[in-house]
């Protein structure tokens with residue numbers, strides 16, 4: 140078996156700079172000075188080349204795959220992070236594997252033998268960070284722990300410890316606006332299918348800074364051709380999001396924002412990672428029932444906040460029931476609802492223009508109400524972070 144660190148003959152010299160590879164890289168215009176320079180060149184080539192696999196082949200060709208020490212791996216991870224490949228700013232990560240928080244993005248890793256990685260045996264959830272407060276953390280935590288129970292994941296800590304870890308991670312991040320994402324996994328141990336060999340379940344959390352707020356701009360959606368998850372899997376927030384990702388991609392490929400799923404009876408279900416709401420012609424706020432889809436924390440909060448629009452006469456009522464495609468497409472307004480987008484008006488569904496074809500007034504008002512709730516809502520939805 141190959142040694143895990145450089146042999147004495149090459150000690151002190153990065154194995155990645157062995158002569159044959161250096162010559163090859165020089166010939167290819169990938170001068171290693173320092174070694175990370177050629178990697179940057181390779182990345183640049185990847186971005187411009189029509190054969191996008193070529194640079195990867197340069198790195199892994201034949202016998203030239205470098206054997207790296209732990210320090211060299213760390214160095215390369217730093218370089219990977221510095222290369223700008225990541226689009227978001229990762230401010231802090233907690234891992235129960237190393238039992239602490241790091242603010243170094245290069246160290247934000249999870250073990251490859253974690254069953255969440257190779258079997259999808261994990262669940263996750265999120266919470267927005269707004270003005271130094273966590274929004275609806277308790278509500279998201281309820282769903283998180285319910286998902287874990289449905290996925291037969293034993294909790295590594297009790298609820299109050301998990302809550303405390305999440306809050307401490309946000310505190311360590313110093314992030315005042317962004318999002319917190321967290322995962323519970325059956326844990327690492329082996330590459331079997333059964334989790335019997337996983338000694339301990341794992342908790343991971345990451346804080347992502349996002350200075351920009353969503354805007355309630357109108358969008359187009361399309362009916363998804365990707366099969367919806369069965370009820371058992373749709374109501375839990377597991378890491379098995381391939382159908383969701385493909386629905387999103389399909390929506391984008393068709394010039395839309397996302398795809399909309401119909402349920403097994405043909406009723407409106409939900410979007411790729413958001414719920415759907417309508418304002419009917421009789422001014423009723425209408426949402427599909429949550430029994431076959433994910434129970435959205437934002438959608439539930441919208442249902443509560445919308446009561447004031449019933450009180451002031453802008454809505455005639457609020458209801459949660461089956462919604463046919465015909466009724467949905469004939470609605471005065473349609474909107475997507477979720478913690479990433481808050482409330483996003485839909486102005487076109489497939490070929491059907493919704494309502495006036497412009498962002499609806501109720502959707503825009505609900506967006507403002509949710510945003511206001513995030514900024515100054517009651518303590519039941521806002522947990523202050525001490526930094």
Ligand SMILES: Cc1ncc(COP(=O)(O)O)c(C=O)c1O
Pocket residue numbers: 383409410411412413414433434435436437438476477478479
């Ligand atoms: C499938 C699905 N439906 C709905 C939602 C909306 O849920 P929330 O408002 O809690 O973000 C999400 C969000 O992640 C989702 O993934």
